[in-house]
Every structure is written in C-alpha cells, then in structure tokens.
Amino acid sequence: MSPLRELAHAKINLYLHVTGRRDDGYHLLDSLAVFAGAADELRLDCGYGRGGHVRLRIEGTFAPGLLDDSADNLIVRAGALLRAHVGTDVAARLPDVEIVLGKELPVASGIGGGSADAAAALRLLLKAWDLSVDRADLMVLATRLGADVPVCLDQLPARMEGIGEELTPAPGLPPCGMMLVNCGQSVSTPQVFRTRAPGFTPRADLPARWNTLADMVRDLSAQTNDLQDAACAICPEITAVLDSLRAAPGCRLARMSGSGATCFALFDSPEAARAAEPAVRQGKWWVWAGDLYRTGMRLDARADSLSA
Ligand SMILES: C[C@@](CO)(OP(=O)(O)O)[C@H](O)COP(=O)(O)OP(=O)(O)OC[C@H]1O[C@@H](n2ccc(N)nc2=O)[C@H](O)[C@@H]1O
Numbered sequence: 001m002s003p004l005r006e007l008a009h010a011k012i013n014l015y016l017h018v019t020g021r022r023d024d025g026y027h028l029l030d031s032l033a034v035f036a037g038a039a040d041e042l043r044l045d046c047g048y049g050r051g052g053h054v055r056l057r058i059e060g061t062f063a064p065g066l067l068d069d070s071a072d073n074l075i076v077r078a079g080a081l082l083r084a085h086v087g088t089d090v091a092a093r094l095p096d097v098e099i100v101l102g103k104e105l106p107v108a109s110g111i112g113g114g115s116a117d118a119a120a121a122l123r124l125l126l127k128a129w130d131l132s133v134d135r136a137d138l139m140v141l142a143t144r145l146g147a148d149v150p151v152c153l154d155q156l157p158a159r160m161e162g163i164g165e166e167l168t169p170a171p172g173l174p175p176c177g178m179m180l181v182n183c184g185q186s187v188s189t190p191q192v193f194r195t196r197a198p199g200f201t202p203r204a205d206l207p208a209r210w211n212t213l214a215d216m217v218r219d220l221s222a223q224t225n226d227l228q229d230a231a232c233a234i235c236p237e238i239t240a241v242l243d244s245l246r247a248a249p250g251c252r253l254a255r256m257s258g259s260g261a262t263c264f265a266l267f268d269s270p271e272a273a274r275a276a277e278p279a280v281r282q283g284k285w286w287v288w289a290g291d292l293y294r295t296g297m298r299l300d301a302r303a304d305s306l307s308a
C-alpha cells in the first residue's frame, strides 16, 4: 500500500499584536495567520505491530537540526497525545506506524514548522487509525501541543486570538506573491516573549475582505509585529534580512513572522516574488518564493477526513 501523505505548510503572521497577558504568563494575541506554499512533507506507513506507537525518521534540508524518534518531537508527542485520548483499550488495537518527515522548513523560525508538523501528524493518524475525534476535543489536543497547532489543523487563513487557539476566518485575501527569508539562526519563542518591550497593542480593525493587494498592504502597514524589535535585538541579522527584502524589486511590504527569525515580503504575484529572489539571496540565507497556500480546508469538511 502506498504511504499516506500530508503537507505541513509554513504559517505566516501578517501582523501580530500582543494584546494582554494571562495569569500563567502566556500572552494574549491578535494575529492574522496565512499559509505559504512552502511546506514539510509527512509520509506514514503502517507496521505489523499493535499498540499505536509512532516511529519517526527525519530527512530533508533541515533534518540535521532534529533527532530521529525524539520523544520531544511534536510529531511523536502528537501520536502519544492521540493514543492517550482514545484510552488504553483502543490504543492496544491501533497499528504501529512509521512517519517519515521531509524537513524543508527552517526549525524554530517563526513560521510554525513544528506546529504544522504536529497538526499534519494528527490528520495522518486520524486517517491511519480510522479514529473519529470530536473537533472541539481535537482543538484541545492541538492547543496542548502548542499555541500555533490549532490554526495549522485546517491550514486556512485565520485570525488568531486568545493564545492562538481562538480562530475566526481571515478577511478575503487578494491575489499576491510571497517571499520568505531566514538568516539561519534559530530564535527562541519564550526568550522573545520575555524580552519584548512592555505594553500592549489593541486588536486590529479588519475589513471582511481585501479586493486588491494595495488595500491589504495599506491596512497591514497600520499594524505591527510586536515581537519584531525584541527578535532583532536578539538576532541583529533579522534587520539585514528586512532591509534586503524592502530593497527587492516589487516588494510591497516586509515584516517578520511570529517570534522570528523568518521574515516575509508581499509581492503583486508569485512570479514577481520569484523574479525578486536573486536580489535577496545571499550567503547561508534560506529563501523561498511563490504563492500563498490557498486550498486549506476544515478538517471535518475534507472528503478523506475520518474525524467527526
Ligand atoms: C509566536 C507565535 C505566533 O503565531 O509563533 P511562532 O513564532 O512560534 O511561529 C506563536 O504564538 C507561538 O506558538 P507556539 O510556538 O506553538 O508556542 P508554544 O509552544 O505554545 O509556547 C512556547 C512559549 O512561548 C510563549 N508564548 C507562546 C504563545 C503565546 N500566546 N504566549 C506566550 O507567551 C510561552 O513562553 C511558551 O512557553
């Protein structure tokens, strides 16, 4: 049987406002997340053993940054959480699986690669194990894996609030192109949250849709990424990346995503983004250009979905 396959697309925060702080230290956010064509790939094969164990092998450009079979890997943790959720009796009957991760997204880089992998693993395992999990329960499991995991389940553009788990549809998006650049230094999300300047930014006022990129850029320019200054202080090369993106021909807006260090730029079209690549590419920088991922779908609406 051919392996089951899922793509785990990069999540980009077009803006990110820190709107408050919870008693447990987590920050309340207002952020607009979209997904880029850039993705990791997960392939799953069922083994002969039973018990629902997940073995993980990692290959691809960024495999050297991660360990095979580590219990800390979000894919392995997603498997363990799902197994615990269904209980010992059901878990005992689940086939063991091997997942091969093709790691093409830079690690710890503000584009939620690990979160996207965890969400893709949940989608794959629901299918491979023929499980039906209520959407609300699935969202709780996802949030336990990380604040960014819920939005990665459907890979649909979404406004993220709360700590990232309160999702509402994003404004309609215009055609555009995107470039992503990472300078090769990983930045710690907790450290960036810890060192950001104090104070909060109100939630943004967004329209129902943007008909043109110019409209979207006008509104996004009025928003901020409240983590950008802290990330630039920790990793000054982010400033060089932003300068380079802003100077690229056809760049309409450049900003950091999430807690960094990856930055994105918006262009009129995927072709315009790809044409600008040579002007930006330098040294060890990871550069990707293309379209947004526009065919994400609610998990419970997917024809191949077995979740309720
Ligand atoms: C900042 C964002 C924006 O989308 O993206 P990334 O930079 O990770 O891509 C996310 O909120 C990151 O989500 P995720 O990477 O899943 O974070 P988690 O594992 O849940 O949390 C890592 C740590 O970041 C801090 N954290 C995270 C989310 C949040 N809303 N408030 C926080 O203070 C906490 O210190 C937490 O212990």
Ligand SMILES: Nc1ncnc2c1ncn2[C@@H]1O[C@H](COP(=O)(O)OP(=O)(O)O)[C@@H](O)[C@H]1O
Binding pocket: 066, 072, 073, 074, 075, 106, 107, 108, 109, 110, 111, 112, 113, 114, 115, 116, 117, 118, 189, 258, 259, 260
């Ligand atoms: N499958 C995975 N891919 C990437 N990182 C992972 C994975 N599993 C666990 N991690 C850990 O999760 C942390 C966050 O990684 P990632 O999601 O790539 O970055 P970010 O949260 O900045 O977007 C990293 O420190 C990494 O070691």
